[in-house]
Amino acid sequence: MTNPLLDEWATPYALPPFDLITDADFGPAIDAALDGARAAVRAIADQDAPPTFANTIEALESSDAQLDRVLAAFFTLSGTDSNAAREALMRDISPKLAAYGSEITMNPALFARIEALWQSRDALGLTDEQERVLMLTRRGFVRAGAQLEGADRDRLSAIKERLAVLGTQFGQNLLSDERDWHMELSEADLEGLPAFVKAAARAAGAERGLDVPVVTLSRSLITPFLQFSPRRDLRRRAFEAYVARGARGGPTDNRAIAAETLALREERARLLGHDSFAAYKLETEMAATPDAVRDLLTAVWTPARAKAEADTEALTALMRADGINGDLEPWDWHYYAEKRRKADHDLDEADLKPYLQLDRMIEAAFSCAHRLFGLSFAEVDVPLHHPDARAWEVTRDGQHMALFVGDYFARGSKRSGAWCSALRSQKKLGGDVRPIVLNVCNFSKPAPGDPALLSYDDARTLFHEFGHALHQMLSNVTYGSISGTSVARDFVELPSQLYEHWLEVPEVMSEFAVHAETGASMPPELLDRLLAAQNADQGFATVEYVASALVDLEFHSGPVPEDIMARQDEILAGLGMPRAIRMRHATPHFAHVFTGDGYSSGYYSYMWSEVMDADAFAAFEEAGSAFDRDTAAKLERFILSAGGSEDPKALYLKFRGKLPEVDALLRGRGFDTAA
Template identity: 70%
Template structure:
C-alpha cells in the first residue's frame, strides 16, 4: 500500500482504500513521496531549456503530487482518529516535511527560473489565472526566504523546522489533557440536568467503560453541563479543568511551547526584513496591516463590553437571588444566562433541542445547497476511516461534483473543534479532478437507538463547516494551488459564516426543525422566539472572541513576551475584561494560533469575514429573498467557484459592487445601539 499512497489507486470515485491502509504504510509512503518530489524538483530546476510557464510553474504544481496524496490521508485520519502510532509518526515527519519545503524554497536555480518568468511576465501571454499563479508562486518563494543567503538562510530553515515540531507538540498536549480529564457523576449530581444532558453523559460513560454518567472536556458535553447544572461546586470543577487545558504542568504543559513559538516567529519575521511577525503575516491578508485589524476589533470591543457588563449586573442579581454570595464567576455565566434566556424569551434549550436532530440539520444544509446551487446529495456505501464517518456523492444536473464526507461525533481520538478538510482538491491541470471534502465536528454521540440532538450552536457549526465544504465542492479553477479555500485567511471564513444565515431562514427551520419523537414541526411561536433570541448573550460571545483576537494580535505585534501568560493577564486587565468572562481560547489551549501558522495573528479573520457575510446576506434580502437565483449565481461565480484566482477584495467587489463597513456586523450582533 506504500506505493499506492503516492501513486494512486483504482477505487470508486478515487477515494482512498482505507481498509487496505495501515499505520505502518504512512511513514514509508511519506518518505518515498519526498524522494520522488526531490527528483522532480531537481528536473525542473536543472532543465536546460529556458523557463516557460509550462516547464516551471505548471511543472511545480504536480511535482509533489504523490507526497500530497499520502499526506492528505495521513493528516485527515491523524486529526479525526488519532492513535499512538499516528501521533508518534506526526512528531517524526513534521521536521522532515519542514526540511523538504525549505529545500525547495532554497533551490536557487529553481528560484532563478521563477524570477526570469516574473521579469518577463508582460510578454508571456498568460491567462489571468496563470498570471495570478505566477505572482503567488514567486511571492511564496520570497516570503519563504528564497532571497536569503548564508547564515540567514540556514537559520530560517532551522526556525521553521523547530516551529513545526512545536506546533505538533502543542496539538498533542492539548488532546492529551482533554483525554485525561473526566468527572463521573452519581445520581444526585444529575438532578436538574435536562434529559439530553443526562443521556449524553450516560452514553459517554458507557463508551469510556465507566460505571456511570461522565462529563468530559468535549465542548458538546461540558458547555451544556455549565448551562444547566444547578450544582455550583460541580460547575466550578468542570470550568477550572476546561480552562486549565494545556497548563497543568508536566509533559503536556503548553506554556513554554507558546513562549518559544512567539520568539521564533519574531525571529523569522526579522530574518525576512519585517518589523514584526504581525507585519509579515498580515501582508498577504485582506486586512493588510496590524493597525487595520486593531481598528476593527476595538470598534467592536467597546459596545460588546458595554453590553456584557450590563448583562453581568442582571445575572449577578439572579445569582444572589438564589442565595449565592460574591461576584459572578466564569462557571456561573452560562447557567444564569440560560435561566435569563428562559425568562426573557421563554426559550429553554432542553425544550428546543429535540427539534434540532442531527439528521434533519444535515438534510437542511443539503436542501439549501440544492435550492441555491442545484446540488444533489446521494448516500454512498464506501469504506471510510472510521465507522462514524459517512459519505455522499454530490451531483448537479447529473454531473459528478464531489464526494462529501461527514464525521460528526466526538470521540477521544479526535482533536476538539470543528473543521473542513479534503482528501483531494479540485483542479483541471491533471484532467478534470473533482474534490473529496470532509467536515469534522464534535457533537455528543447519543446512546444506541437514540437520535443525535444538537444545540442551536451545534446546528450553526454544522452549517458553518458545510459553507467551507461548498467552497471546495463548487471550486472551478485550473490549478490546485488556488482552488477551493486557498484564499486569504480573512476571506476564507466568508462562505462558512455566510452559510450560517440560512439556518435562521424561517422556512428552513419550519421544514427541518421537527421533533425527534413526534415528528411535528417546531411550533410557530417557538420558532419566532428562537429567531427573536438570535442575538441573545451576544455581549458575552463577542467579548470572549474579541479578547482572544486582541491577545493574538498583541502577541505578534511587537517584541515577543518573555512570559505570554503574564502578558495575557496584563492585556486583559488593560482592556477591562469582565471578571466573569474567560477568553474563548486562552493561550495554553489556543490551537488556532499555536498548533501551526494557519491562524497565527489571524484569529481576527472570523470577524473580518463577518463584516462581509452580514453584507453578503443582505444582498439576498435586497434582491427578494434568501434563495434569489441571480444572487446565488453571482455568489458562486465570484466567490465559491473562484478560489484564489483573484485578490479577495476584487472578488468580493465583483459580487457585491463595494466593500462593506462594520455597521452590518454590529447590527447583526445586536450591538449597534450599544455602539
C-alpha cells in the same frame, strides 16, 4: 509486499484505501513520496530548457501529487482518530515536511527560473489566472526566504523545522489533556440536568469504558452541563478543568512551547525584513496591517464590553435570587444566561433540542445547497476513515461534482473543534479533478438507537463547516494551488459564516426542525422565540472572542514577552476584561494560533469575514428571497467558484458592488453602534 498508499487507488471516487492501510504503511509511503517529490523538483530546477510557465510553474503544481494524497490520508486519520503510533509518526514527519518545504523555496536554481518568468511576465501571453498563480508562487518563495543567503538562509530553515516540531507537540499535548480528563457523575449529580445531557454523559462514560455517566472536555457536552447543572461546585470543577488545558504542569504543559513559538516567529519575521510577525503575516491578507485589524477589533470591543457589563448585572441579580452572594464567576455565566434566556424569551434548550436532529440538519444544509446552487446529494457506501463517518456523492444536473464526507461525533481520539479539509482539491490541470471534501465536528454521540440531537450552536457549526465545503465543491479553477479555500485567511471564513444565515431562514427551520419523538414541526411561536433570542448573549460571545483575537494580535505585534501568561493578563487588564468572562482560547490551549501558522496573527479573521457576511446576506434580502437564484449565481461565480484566482477585495466588489462597513456587523449582533 506492496504499500497500498503507493499503489494506484482502485477505490470508489479514488478515496484512500482506508480499509487496507495500516499505521505501518505511512512512514515508508511518506518517505518514498518525499523522495519522488524531491526528484521532480530537481528535474524542474536543473533542466537545460529556458523557463516557461509550463515547464516551471505548471510542473511545480504537479510535482508533489503523490505526496499530497498520502499526506491527505494520514492527516485525516491523525486528526480524527489519533493513536500512539500516529502521534509518534506526526512528531517524526513534521520537521521532515518543513525541511522539504525549505529545500524547495530556497533552491536558487528553481527561484531563478521563477524570477525570470516574473520579470518577463508581460511578454508571456498568460491568462489572468496564470498571472495570478505566477504572482502567488513568486511571492510565496520570497516570503519563505528564497532571497536570503548564507547563515540567514540556514537559520530560517532551522526555525521552520523547529516551529513544525513545536506546533505538533502543542496539539498533541492539548489532545492528551482533553482525552485524559473526565468527571464522574453520581445519580444525585445528574439532578436538574435535562434528559439529553444525562444521555450524553452516559454515552461519554460508555465510550470511555465506564458504567457511570461522565462530563468530558468535549464542548458539546461541557457547555450544556455548565448551562443546566445547579451544582455550582461541579460547574466550577468542570470549567476549571476546561480552561486549564495545556497548563497543568508536567509533560503536556504548553506554556513554554507557546513562548518559544512566539520568539521564533519574531526572529523569522525580522530575517525577512519585517518589524513584527504580525506585520509579516498580515501583509498578504485583506486587512494588510496590524493597525487595520486593531481598529476593527476595537470598534467591536467597545459596544460588546458595554453589553457584557450590563449582562453581568442582570445575571448577578439572578444569582442573588438563588441566595448566592459574592461575584458572578465564569462558571456561573452559562447557567444564569440560560435561566435569563428562558425568562426573557420563554426558550428552554431542553425544549428546543429535540427539534434539532443531526440527520435533519444535514438534510437542511443539503436542501439549501440544492435550492441555491442546484446541487444534489446521495448517500453512498464506501470505505472511510472511521465507522462513524458517512459519505454522499454530490451531483449537479447528473454530473459528478464532489464526494462529501461527514464525521460528526466526538471521541477521545479526535482533536477538538470543527473543521473542513479536502482529501483531494479541485483542479483542471492534467484533467478535470473533482474534490473529496471532509467536514469534521465534535457533537455528542447518542446511545445506540437514539437520534443525535444538536444544540442550536451545534447546528450553526454544521452549517458553518458546510459553507467551507461548498467553497471546495464549487471550485472551478485550473490550478490546485488556488483551488477552493486557498484564499486569504480573512476571506476564507466568508462562505462559511455566510452559510450560517440560512439556518435562520424560517422556511428552512419550519421544514427541517422536526421533533425527534412526535415528528411534529417546530411550532412557529417557538421558532419566533428562537430567532428573537439569537442576540441574547452576544455580549459574552463577542467579548470572549475579541479578547482572544486581540491577545493573538498583540502577542505577535510587539517584543516577545518574558512571561507569556503575565503578558496575556496585562493585555486583558488593559482592555478592561469583565472578570466573569474568560477569553475563548487562553494561550496554553489556543490551538488556532499555536499548532501552526494558519491563524497566527489571524484569529481576527472570523470577524473580518463577518463584516462581509452580514453585507453578503443582505444582497439576498434586497433581492426579496434568501434563495434568489440570480444572487446565488453571482455568489457562486465571484466567490465560491473563484478560489484564489483573483484578489479577494476585487472578487467581493464583483459580487456586491461595494465594500461593507462594520456597522452591519454591530447591528447584526444587536449592539448599540454609538456605544
